[in-house]
Amino acid sequence: MTTIPLLLFLLSAAIIATVFAVVARSSGQEGAVDYARVNRLRGVFLLSLLVILGIFLTLTLPRLPYPVEAAVPERIVNVVGRQFAFSLTEGPGPESLENWDRDFVPDVQVPAGVLVEFRVRTLDVNHGFGIYTPEGRVLAQTQAMPGYVNRLRVRFDEPGTYNVMCLEYCGLSHHAMRGVIEVVGEAQP
């Protein structure tokens, strides 16, 4: 998935750089500007840009990552963040910093193929709950924000160890803030 945006960007950047280079090279010659032609070209450029943006909106807006109320999650995992750890439990998890050591669980097991809802919150500052595939790519993410519960729904197709990393800067050991999701069972077609 991330390859497509990268290739799209590299292609666009190459086109832009080429246009700028060609125009810069042309500046060695003398020529009057035909403003009627420029305006026609500008019109074509505007129309093309609007069409491209329209296509992208049409393709991407139906793919919003936010929970659809009609779908019922088959498994709930409560995620609680604090500086600098995530607790992942099917129970309520730590309700306060005072109860952290008692209720903290750093990993959770979920079956492959079921719709899991992660209810993500924090006991101190903002954190980013980022789920990484066993290959080390971001699969999905949401923020953990004080006073709010963000619901992230994921269906894991492949079994394996999915690491959780903090994707919102949260202080001194932000880079070491982790969690683990073990996905078990058969791979889904």
Added chain:
Amino acid sequence: MRTLQAGYFPATPPEWFYAVMTLHGLGMVGVWFVAGLAAMSFLLTKYVRPSLTVSWIALGMTAVGVLLLVAATLVGKLGVGWYFLYPLPFFSEGTWPDWATAALFIALGVLGVAWTLWSGDVLRAIAGRYRLREALGWHYLSGRSDPEVPPIIIIATVSCIGVLAGLVAAVVILLLIGWEVLGGGAANDALLIKNLTFYFGHMLVNITMYFGVALVYEIMPAYTGRPWKTNTLVVLSWNTVLALVMFAYLHHLYMDFAQPRWLQVLGQLSSYLVSVPAAVVTIFSTLVLTYRSQTRWSLAPTLLYLGVMGWAIGGVAAMIDSTISVNQLFHNTLWVPAHFHTYYLMGVVLMTLGAVYHLAVTLTAEVENLKRSRIMAAHLVVGGYGLMLSFYLAGADSVPRRFAAYPAELTSGPMLAGISLVFILVLFGGLGLYLWDTGRLCARALRA
């Protein structure tokens, strides 16, 4: 920072990385905002009269704010990041003392007052010659071009209104946090503060970009020999930008699922649409201005032109990231610094460096060494885009931003950070040569 991310000097405590990261972020946003506003104010003196006294006061207050930030980060090891996301400044986990947090907020207050004064004075100066509707060029929309308004006046008006609108949010943030911490009020709503923070921060960074573009509009015609005049398109473009830039910040909150969904969609729509006037009017017109113009490519027009190109390339990357379904994979990965460094370092910084060089050369009337200028520009392009590419590739490979050290499984993180060091050296070589040459010219101009 890239040296530490590459795995060199592993004994360096992470608090140093995060303190320097904070100073770098706040410092670069501030330095280029001030440089852009100062250069634009100077060029505006051709048409209106900004107060030199206000400029000096604002510069002095900026220096005070910068000193406070330097003390907070390098002495107090304040590591909150450039947008100091509430309530992180108050959860130091023993890393930074309370005085460093206080210094941060005092510095922001001082800078806010300074930049309000400065932007307000630019608007006052413009109001001395044009009515507001004239300064925004609205009479062009009804087919009139009297009074003739130079594009820089319209861009300066739009930008300074934007600055003031952003600073209002900053004042609200300071008041809300001040009431909670000093007045004993209840804890603030983190989502509200985050909205206000990014409204302010995104606005400030975008307006800095527009300052750079104003420099291009005003200076580039001197080298291409073609005028860049206000017309209906320019007016429509900049008024649309003023309206849309207020909402584009919403793309910073896509991953806050508690944010109402219609605001998220509005974020993608406004982020897409704000790119249209920039591309169709300013970037397209830069190309028209240059095409077969017999431009002599000395350093100033080269940097201005390259700056517009960087703005275009960074803009594409920003639009990709402002797509909600893509943002779920790219949010807070290195793709984010990749795109904003492209339109900042390779955009507004090059535009501002080009403008300053133009002023230095104009003041000294020295014959430019074109060979040296080309070496400088080549270093900036190769070094800059090499560094950017290391960010883009890492971002596409899910490497997080703002990590002092990478976990073992993210192998591309340290590898790309290591490769980027070569490009950073090349970039620094170009910047060093530029600073030496421009400093020499400025010193000569002052002696004269």
